[in-house]
Amino acid sequence: MADHAPNRPGFDCRQSFAETLIALARSDARIVAVCNDSVGSSNLNGFQKEFPDRMVNVGIAEQNMVGVAAGLANGGFIPFVCAASPFLTGRALEQIKADIAYSFYPVVLCGMSPGMAYGELGPTHHSIEDLSWLRAISGLSIVVPADPAQTAAAVRWAVGADIPCFLRIGRFKVPSVTANPDDAFAFGRADLLRHGSDLTIVATGIMVSRALAAAEVLAAGGIAARVLNVSTIKPLDEAAIIAAARETGGIVTVEEGVVEGGLGAAVAAVVVRHAPVPMRILGVSGFAPTGDTGFLLDHFGLNSHGIVAAARELKG
Amino acid sequence: MGGQPAAELGGARTLASEMAALPDAERGRRLADAAREIRRSIVTAIDAAGAGHIGGDLSVTDILVTLFFGVLNVDPADPTHPDRDRLILSKGHCSAALYSTLALRGFIPREQLLTFMQPLSALNGHPNRRKVPGVEANTGPLGHGLPIGVGSAIAARLSGRGWRTLVVLGDGELQEGSNWEAAMAAGHRGLDSLTAVVDRNRLQQGARTEETNRLDPLPDKWAAFGWEAFEVDGHNLLALYEAFTRQRIGMPRCVIANTIKGKGVSFIEDRVEWHHKVPSPDQVRQALAELA
Numbered sequence: 074m075a076d077h078a079p080n081r082p083g084f085d086c087r088q089s090f091a092e093t094l095i096a097l098a099r100s101d102a103r104i105v106a107v108c109n110d111s112v113g114s115s116n117l118n119g120f121q122k123e124f125p126d127r128m129v130n131v132g133i134a135e136q137n138m139v140g141v142a143a144g145l146a147n148g149g150f151i152p153f154v155c156a157a158s159p160f161l162t163g164r165a166l167e168q169i170k171a172d173i174a175y176s177f178y179p180v181v182l183c184g185m186s187p188g189m190a191y192g193e194l195g196p197t198h199h200s201i202e203d204l205s206w207l208r209a210i211s212g213l214s215i216v217v218p219a220d221p222a223q224t225a226a227a228v229r230w231a232v233g234a235d236i237p238c239f240l241r242i243g244r245f246k247v248p249s250v251t252a253n254p255d256d257a258f259a260f261g262r263a264d265l266l267r268h269g270s271d272l273t274i275v276a277t278g279i280m281v282s283r284a285l286a287a288a289e290v291l292a293a294g295g296i297a298a299r300v301l302n303v304s305t306i307k308p309l310d311e312a313a314i315i316a317a318a319r320e321t322g323g324i325v326t327v328e329e330g331v332v333e334g335g336l337g338a339a340v341a342a343v344v345v346r347h348a349p350v351p352m353r354i355l356g357v358s359g360f361a362p363t364g365d366t367g368f369l370l371d372h373f374g375l376n377s378h379g380i381v382a383a384a385r386e387l388k389g
Numbered sequence: 390m391g392g393q394p395a396a397e398l399g400g401a402r403t404l405a406s407e408m409a410a411l412p413d414a415e416r417g418r419r420l421a422d423a424a425r426e427i428r429r430s431i432v433t434a435i436d437a438a439g440a441g442h443i444g445g446d447l448s449v450t451d452i453l454v455t456l457f458f459g460v461l462n463v464d465p466a467d468p469t470h471p472d473r474d475r476l477i478l479s480k481g482h483c484s485a486a487l488y489s490t491l492a493l494r495g496f497i498p499r500e501q502l503l504t505f506m507q508p509l510s511a512l513n514g515h516p517n518r519r520k521v522p523g524v525e526a527n528t529g530p531l532g533h534g535l536p537i538g539v540g541s542a543i544a545a546r547l548s549g550r551g552w553r554t555l556v557v558l559g560d561g562e563l564q565e566g567s568n569w570e571a572a573m574a575a576g577h578r579g580l581d582s583l584t585a586v587v588d589r590n591r592l593q594q595g596a597r598t599e600e601t602n603r604l605d606p607l608p609d610k611w612a613a614f615g616w617e618a619f620e621v622d623g624h625n626l627l628a629l630y631e632a633f634t635r636q637r638i639g640m641p642r643c644v645i646a647n648t649i650k651g652k653g654v655s656f657i658e659d660r661v662e663w664h665h666k667v668p669s670p671d672q673v674r675q676a677l678a679e680l681a
Contacts, residue, residue, distance in 0.1 A: 105547070126547060127547065129543055131539075131570070131574045132573070132574065132577075134570035134571075134573070134574065136532070136536060136566070136567035136570055137536040137539065137567060137570035137571045137574055138536075139536070140533055140535070140536020140537045140539070140540060140567065140571065141536050141537070141539050141540035141543065141571075141574070142540060143526065143536075143537045143540055144536070144537040144538060144539060144540020144541035144542070144543070144544060144554075145540040145541075145543060145544045145547075146540075147475065147525060147526070147537065147540065147541050147544065148540070148541050148543075148544020148545060148547075148548060148552075149471060149544065149548060150544055150547065150548075152540075167530055167533075168533065168536070168567075171527055171528070171529065171530055171533055172526060172527075172533055172536075172537055175517075175527045176518055176519075176526050176527040177518075177519055
């Protein structure tokens with residue numbers, strides 16, 4: 074049953090994240106990194122070595138970490154807050170709301186190792202609620218790159234964006250899904266990765282490569298599935314979603330997170346208003362049992378088999 | 390440590406330098422005049438709004454007056470100047486005191502105070518930096534100001550600019566753990582451009598702080614986190630001025646200002662029920678008479 078998008082190498086997006094950030098920091102002294110004892114786990118040892126003064130490690134103190142980032146932005150810096158996503162978003166949620174989003178400080182919140190990347194460490198260390206929590210906060214944009222090229226492009230975008238935003242930086246290895254590395258990511262744009270007219274699979278983050286694998290299986294069975302990579306969860310590319318609903322007549326969403334309030338809920342809110350079509354929302358339900366990330370993704374049907382089954386059910 | 394003091398804003402004749410040049414008695418008189426006017430403004434604004442946190446507003450007034458009229462290097466004509474001193478009111482519920490101070494200092498029109506908490510007013514019950522010049526952070530939930538202040542002080546050091554950061558805290562709010570995360574970080578880093586001012590009125594919304602969740606010995610707690618900490622009479626304007634303008638000694642400073650909640654209005658002073666009670670018309674008249 075395991076599904077690992079066969080025959081293609083996998084990448085940890087933290088590496089692309091760190092390389093891009095370091096390269097940008099060389100020519101932009103406003104860039105600082107803010108950590109909660111997470112220098113290594115954010116893959117920022119190289120940043121610390123090259124820019125020791127601009128690595129603000131506040132220790133294991135997430136509330137202070139996010140408030141400090143707001144203060145740094147007040148002082149003219151561009152803070153990249155790099156911390157394990159469950160602790161950044163869960164522990165410091167009120168700071169994200171009040172200090173960053175409501176105060177509207179242009180801080181880049183980087184949720185590292187999100188979803189179920191920490192596998193057998195268990196639900197305390199999983200960040201499956203983050204998209205749901207953060208979507209509810211006004212003024213905060215949410216970006217979920219699907220591969221290293223998108224990650225690099227999103228980091229470059231974030232430096233100049235001058236708005237509060239959250240980047241979900243994957244640790245679970247994924248193959249490259251970007252067709253054109255020179256145009257890997259545009260803020261607010263959903264990318265059409267595969268044409269199809271029978272239904273649309275709307276995926277984000279590490280699920281995008283699995284959606285593409287599912288589309289291949291479906292094609293072999295005579296179902297032409299469109300695949301949309303939604304790398305900006307908020308603001309959502311509503312035009313792409315509406316077009317998909319109208320042109321393909323059905324939508325399956327798939328995300329590495331809870332189904333209450335994440336990508337699926339965002340897509341459903343657009344679909345139900347503008348172009349009601351049958352939908353299936355795939356994600357995580359309940360706290361995960363013990364297992365590594367690959368096992369857990371399979372456990373929750375977050376693989377090509379699960380997506381294919383949902384698509385076939387949808388097509389009746 | 391902490392860089393050079395920032396250049397004075399608004400040309401040579403800033404209020405802070407003017408104050409520094411005055412004899413003590415004259416400085417004290419000017420600050421007292423401003424404090425009296427701001428207390429009257431607070432009572433009037435809360436009367437018009439029918440809401441507000443009058444007890445804490447009146448206890449923090451002398452602190453804000455001393456800072457805005459005697460200490461802060463700020464320019465109402467250029468409120469986001471990159472070299473400005475940063476004042477963060479962490480006890481954001483005392484917005485009437487902040488707005489009244491900002492108005493008297495020229496950041497906002499004084500007539501705007503009458504819109505306090507009215508529908509669609511810029512003057513929300515808690516301050517919004519995007520709507521009110523002179524506000525640095527949208528505070529309100531307690532325990533948020535000091536971490537932001539630590540970030541501001543780190544930014545001052547990294548940038549080589551010399552601005553000071555002052556964070557005004559309630560005492561009850563020190564029960565929020567985020568303050569101590571920030572205190573630990575500031576002490577560790579020796580952020581001597583950072584001053585925390587605790588409005589130590591010994592009352593929180595529901596009871597006395599020491600009955601609710603004890604804070605004493607408060608100076609010892611800050612000292613244990615690597616801060617220079619001392620107490621002053623929070624209603625002695627010259628003592629506050631001296632505390633806020635002492636030489637830096639390589640560590641962050643905590644000024645514990647012993648205050649009286651409701652200071653200046655006899656029937657409000659040191660009474661827990663006046664945390665956010667609104668005075669009746671008769672009580673407003675009496676309060677304004679006492680503050681004349």
